[in-house]
Amino acid sequence: MASNPTPTLRVGMIGYAFMGAMHSHAWRTAPRFFDLPLHPELTVLAGRDAAAVKSAADRMGWQDTATDWRSLVEREDIDLIDICTPGDTHAEIAIAALEAGKHVLCEKPLANSVEEAERMAAAARAAAEQGVFAMCGFSYRRTPALTLARRLVEQGRLGDIRHIRAQYLQDWLSDANAPMTWRLDRTKSGSGALGDIGAHSIDAAQFVTGLKISGVSALLNTFVHERPLSGTRVGLGGSGAGDGGTGQVTVDDAAIFSARFDGGAVGVFEATRFALGRKNSMRLEVNGTLGSLAFDFENMNSLEFYDGTVSSETAGFSTINVTEPAHPYTGNWWPAGHGLGYEHGFTHQVVDLVQAIADGTTPSPSFDEALRVQKVLRAVEQSASADSGWQHV
Numbered sequence: 001m002a003s004n005p006t007p008t009l010r011v012g013m014i015g016y017a018f019m020g021a022m023h024s025h026a027w028r029t030a031p032r033f034f035d036l037p038l039h040p041e042l043t044v045l046a047g048r049d050a051a052a053v054k055s056a057a058d059r060m061g062w063q064d065t066a067t068d069w070r071s072l073v074e075r076e077d078i079d080l081i082d083i084c085t086p087g088d089t090h091a092e093i094a095i096a097a098l099e100a101g102k103h104v105l106c107e108k109p110l111a112n113s114v115e116e117a118e119r120m121a122a123a124a125r126a127a128a129e130q131g132v133f134a135m136c137g138f139s140y141r142r143t144p145a146l147t148l149a150r151r152l153v154e155q156g157r158l159g160d161i162r163h164i165r166a167q168y169l170q171d172w173l174s175d176a177n178a179p180m181t182w183r184l185d186r187t188k189s190g191s192g193a194l195g196d197i198g199a200h201s202i203d204a205a206q207f208v209t210g211l212k213i214s215g216v217s218a219l220l221n222t223f224v225h226e227r228p229l230s231g232t233r234v235g236l237g238g239s240g241a242g243d244g245g246t247g248q249v250t251v252d253d254a255a256i257f258s259a260r261f262d263g264g265a266v267g268v269f270e271a272t273r274f275a276l277g278r279k280n281s282m283r284l285e286v287n288g289t290l291g292s293l294a295f296d297f298e299n300m301n302s303l304e305f306y307d308g309t310v311s312s313e314t315a316g317f318s319t320i321n322v323t324e325p326a327h328p329y330t331g332n333w334w335p336a337g338h339g340l341g342y343e344h345g346f347t348h349q350v351v352d353l354v355q356a357i358a359d360g361t362t363p364s365p366s367f368d369e370a371l372r373v374q375k376v377l378r379a380v381e382q383s384a385s386a387d388s389g390w391q392h393v
């Protein structure tokens with residue numbers, strides 16, 4: 001007797017740049033390494049430029065293309081909408097998709113304002129009652145070392161958390177001649193380093209410690225206010241050409257803030273795209289009464305752990321190689337010691353999302369959790385504006 005084929009989850013994705021390529025890879029790869037209850041099908045890819053979206057779809061394995069995202073929301077052969085577009089479009093697309101009964105995966109930060117994020121979270125709550133679910137793409141949570149860090153905190157290995165130190169350091173804007181991009185335009189991105197990468201640190205800090213930020217005191221800074229509109233793009237940055245005019249940078253280049261967490265812990269956060277030499281250094285250090293943890297994404301297959309309960313004669317930070325089958329997610333990949341990369345967090349995100357949908361449970365980070373991050377972003381901006389001081393979240 002033939003066994004039942006795995007039911008499909010037909011995905012419609014909007015956007016096909018860096019994040020679109022990453023999500024495509026994740027949708028393709030997840031069922032090849034994990035036993036999923038639903039089989040993702042790369043059904044339709046949408047983007048405004050017909051030729052460019054067709055070429056991206058052929059390259060990344062999508063069956064069909066569309067030039068209007070609304071057609072995806074209306075199609076009956078789509079079960080999930082994956083939003084990989086700049087933040088100014090998230091609310092409209094996500095709410096329309098949820099109201100049409102489609103599950104949603106939305107890139108971070110959830111929205112460009114708390115007001116948008118609140119509407120999205122309300123739509124997600126209403127949809128969940130109908131068995132339709134939404135997740136926000138804070139993918140770093142699914143880096144095995146950070147998932148392990150959370151596990152150690154949950155096991156009580158750190159005791160009570162005292163300090164959280166989070167830095168997200170990149171350098172692709174340190175050249176003042178690097179060209180303008182949508183990430184530097186507040187109307188498209190909502191904020192700069194703060195929302196683009198600081199949001200990851202906020203989510204990771206809250207995820208690993210299980211604590212919530214209750215207040216912040218911040219400063220934001222913009223180093224370069226005008227950039228060339230055209231030029232040669234290399235990765236996220238590049239170098240501008242002198243003849244295409246300039247555009248205004250309307251976001252922060254660096255965000256620094258101190259924070260209080262529920263339960264008495266204190267934190268320091270820094271996000272910048274001007275830390276020359278630091279390419280994707282997403283760092284998190286946590287100090288508790290019994291132990292400490294330290295992580296740097298530039299060394300993403302390791303986690304430093306200090307066990308304060310052993311004799312001081314032998315105590316010291318030790319490096320856990322997070323590549324053993326016993327570690328989160330890693331057993332589905334390569335033999336111990338062979339390591340994972342940036343893209344694996346996105347694949348794990350798909351794995352957990354698909355499992356939650358099949359189980360009929362709200363995936364994490366939910367839109368409500370992402371709304372909470374959005375409120376921290378707002379509090380940081382309010383605190384930094386006109387030096388207005390301490391802000392409750």
Ligand code: SOE
Pocket residue numbers: 018170196197236280
């Ligand atoms: C650019 O700073 C960026 O691509 C972010 O937008 C991503 O969220 C981060 O994972 C890598 O850097």
